[in-house]
Amino acid sequence: MLQLSSFRLSLIAALLAGSGFSYAQTTATATADAARNEIAQQAKQTESMLIAWRRDIHAHPELGNNEKRTAQLVADHLRSLGLEVRTGIARTGVVGVLKGALPGPTVALRADMDALPVKESADLPFASKAKGQYLGKEVDLMHACGHDTHTAILMATAKILASMRERLPGTVVFYFQPAEEGPGDFVPDGKNVWGAKMMVQEGAMKSPKPDAVFGLHSWAGLPAGRIAYRAGPTLASSDDLRIKIIGKQTHAGSPWNGIDPITVSAEALVGLQTVISRRTNISSTPSVVSIGTIKGGTRYNIIPEVVEMTGTIRSYDYDIRRKLHADVRQKVEKIAESGNARAEVTILEKYDPTINDPALTEKMVPTLRWAANNDVVQTPLVGGAEDFSFFAKEVPGMFVFLGVTPRSQDMATAAPNHNPGFFVDESALVTGVRTMASLASDYLHAGAGR
Ligand SMILES: [Zn+2]
Ligand SMILES: [Zn+2]
Numbered sequence: 001m002l003q004l005s006s007f008r009l010s011l012i013a014a015l016l017a018g019s020g021f022s023y024a025q026t027t028a029t030a031t032a033d034a035a036r037n038e039i040a041q042q043a044k045q046t047e048s049m050l051i052a053w054r055r056d057i058h059a060h061p062e063l064g065n066n067e068k069r070t071a072q073l074v075a076d077h078l079r080s081l082g083l084e085v086r087t088g089i090a091r092t093g094v095v096g097v098l099k100g101a102l103p104g105p106t107v108a109l110r111a112d113m114d115a116l117p118v119k120e121s122a123d124l125p126f127a128s129k130a131k132g133q134y135l136g137k138e139v140d141l142m143h144a145c146g147h148d149t150h151t152a153i154l155m156a157t158a159k160i161l162a163s164m165r166e167r168l169p170g171t172v173v174f175y176f177q178p179a180e181e182g183p184g185d186f187v188p189d190g191k192n193v194w195g196a197k198m199m200v201q202e203g204a205m206k207s208p209k210p211d212a213v214f215g216l217h218s219w220a221g222l223p224a225g226r227i228a229y230r231a232g233p234t235l236a237s238s239d240d241l242r243i244k245i246i247g248k249q250t251h252a253g254s255p256w257n258g259i260d261p262i263t264v265s266a267e268a269l270v271g272l273q274t275v276i277s278r279r280t281n282i283s284s285t286p287s288v289v290s291i292g293t294i295k296g297g298t299r300y301n302i303i304p305e306v307v308e309m310t311g312t313i314r315s316y317d318y319d320i321r322r323k324l325h326a327d328v329r330q331k332v333e334k335i336a337e338s339g340n341a342r343a344e345v346t347i348l349e350k351y352d353p354t355i356n357d358p359a360l361t362e363k364m365v366p367t368l369r370w371a372a373n374n375d376v377v378q379t380p381l382v383g384g385a386e387d388f389s390f391f392a393k394e395v396p397g398m399f400v401f402l403g404v405t406p407r408s409q410d411m412a413t414a415a416p417n418h419n420p421g422f423f424v425d426e427s428a429l430v431t432g433v434r435t436m437a438s439l440a441s442d443y444l445h446a447g448a449g450r
Contacts, residue, residue, distance in 0.1 A: 032445035035164065036370060036438055042160045043433040049159075050433060051426050054152035055126035061115030061141040061148070063132050063184025065194060067092045070113045070151060074176045077155050081162040083174070090198035094176040097208065098161055100168025105447035107440045108173040108210035110196075110391055111147070111154035112180035118144040121420040134184050144422045146218030146404060151176060153216065153432035160437050170444035171208055175199065180387050182350075188240070190348045196387035205394050211447065212360055213397040214439045215388040216432055220414045222403030224425035227372040227435060228379035229400040231361040233285050233316035235354035238385035239325070241289070241311040243268065243332055244344040245296075249305040258303050262296055264339040265307040268332045269294070275327045285316035287324055288383065314383060316353045351385035357396035364398055367442045371435040384417075402435065404428045 053073075060069055071092045078085045078096035086095040092113075119140035120128045130141040143149075154174060161172050179195040186192060193201060205213075222228055245265045250258025269291055276287050289311065296307030313328065315321040329345045336343035368376050379401055388399045405414040406425040415421030 028445060031167070032442055035167065035441045035445060038164060039160055039434060039437045039441060042163065043156070043430050043437065046156045046159060046433065047430050050152055050156040050429050053155055054148050054426065054429060057148040057151055058143050059126045059128055059130070061128050061130050061132075061143045062113070063117065063134055063141060064114040064179030064181055065091045065183050065185050066132065067113040067178050071176065071178070074113070074151065074155060078158060078174065081158055083158065083162065089202055089204050090178055090195060092178040093199050093204070095204050096158060096174040096176075098158065098165065098168070098172040098174070100170050100172070100444065101166045102169040104168075104170025104444045105211040106171040106173060106208045107443045108175060108205070108213040108391070108395075109154060109157060109436050109440055110175040110177060110213060110215040110388060111150035112177050112195075113151050114147055114179050114181050114184070115141050116144045116181055116418060117184075118142040118418065118420050120144070122423055132184065135187065142420065142422075144419065145181065145417045146422070146424055147180065149218045149404070149424055149429060149432065150216065153429060153436060156433045157436040157440070160433065161440060164441070168441070168444060170447065172440050172444070173208060173210055175204060175391070177387075188348055188350060190346070196390040200390050200394060205391065210395050212357075212443055213391045213395055214436065215386075215391070215397070215399045216435055217386070217399065217401050218404045218417075218424060218428070218432070219401040220405050220416050220419075220422055221411050222401060222405060223375075223407045223411065224403050224405060224428040225372060225431040226375045226377060226403035227368045227400050227431070228377050228403070229356070229361065229365070229368060229398070230379050230381070231356050231358040233353055233381065234356050234379070234399060235382045235384055235386045235389070236288070236314035236316055237321050237349075237353040237389075238351040239313040239321070240348040240350055241291075241313050241328065242346040242348070243309040243311075245307045245309075245336055246342045246344070247303070247305060247307075250303050252301045252303050255303055259340050260303045261305070261307040261341055262303065264336055264341040265294060265296065265309060267339065268335045268343070269309070271331045271335050272328065275324065275331055279327050280320060280324060285320070285381065287313075287315040287320055289313050289324065289328060313347065314385070316355075316381060318353070321353070351387055352389040352393055354386045354389040354392060354399055356398045357392070360396040361398050363446070364439060364442070367438050368400060368435065371438050372431055398439075400435065402428055402432050
């Protein structure tokens with residue numbers, strides 16, 4: 001019987017080989033398909049638990065670097081699944097390692113756990129009533145960027161993949177990171193680090209080192225359950241711009257006796273507009289320089305000593321970013337010099353551009369299509385930033401968007417991420433689990449036996 005079936009198998013293999021397929025490939029595809037079926041079934045079964053986790057986390061939001069309750073919930077859950085768990089990474093981060101029984105590559109999946117200082121406006125039974133300390137002040141807290149959904153989705157993904165451990169060809173590493181939105185307990189000064197960057201610095205990606213990393217973000221204005229992706233640059237780099245124009249205080253009735261930082265800052269502000277429009281190559285990706293605040297002066301008849309401006313510099317390319325920093329600096333310093341004033345320009349690099357590895361993205365698009373039942377679109381560049389970029393700088397990465405706006409709603413009117421009215425249609429969560437679990441599973445199956 002055994003001999004006969006091996007004979008029949010070799011016959012099939014020979015036939016398939018003749019038609020351009022190898023037996024090994026066919027078997028690998030069949031195993032990967034079986035894994036997808038198992039993921040689909042379990043994702044559905046886990047749905048009520050997934051929603052309960054999400055609501056619990058949503059009702060208990062915590063700011064960056066203070067995700068203690070959330071991290072505990074995650075760590076307890078991962079331990080209960082039998083994973084190797086490391087806690088206290090980058091202050092409150094958690095890393096879980098799931099070793100499959102079969103040899104294969106290593107893939108990492110990432111979720112962020114932090115909330116925002118926003119007061120929730122929705123009247124939901126699990127709406128947040130939490131308060132917290134943001135830079136020493138009491139504030140209302142809300143998961144206004146959907147990081148509650150990311151955490152719950154990855155918890156469910158870990159549960160499903162852990163149950164498939166015996167058939168898993170490789171290792172899955174789970175990163176539950178703190179402070180994606182920035183630290184809630186200190187002001188960045190260019191030296192201190194947090195979140196994903198700090199996790200990388202603390203060696204979270206060293207043992208085991210993943211071959212690829214995947215992340216997902218809930219997105220308002222995209223229909224619930226739709227996946228949006230793009231290859232290459234996807235989210236911007238985000239750098240803080242701080243400008244101080246120093247003049248010489250005097251009576252506004254006799255300006256010639258001083259140096260006016262108000263007019264110099266106005267010239268600098270206009271001059272900055274030409275950094276992008278006249279000096280930056282925008283033929284492949286755009287860039288942005290925006291000033292968000294101007295502060296100077298105390299009284300109508302006093303020319304002040306100092307004007308301070310803050311803003312942001314965004315780009316999608318490391319070389320352009322470097323040039324922008326130099327151009328912004330030169331423009332402001334020279335304009336100040338021409339007005340006899342002095343400029344201090346400080347640029348703090350906060351987030352790198354998020355760049356999806358083109359080859360990895362191309363390879364995983366069929367997985368996205370399966371996970372979202374073919375409802376997959378390409379997204380334009382996103383002007384926001386993500387510290388997933390620091391993981392994707394170490395190894396090939398792909399970061400995708402999951403639509404969470406109810407399909408019955410006009411997408412144009414959906415409250416965006418970070419808005420007090422940000423709302424998640426929970427039917428999208430299962431798609432999120434299918435996405436994360438199948439990205440890991442398909443990646444491992446494709447790499448197994450190489
Ligand atoms: Zn956000
Ligand atoms: Zn976010």
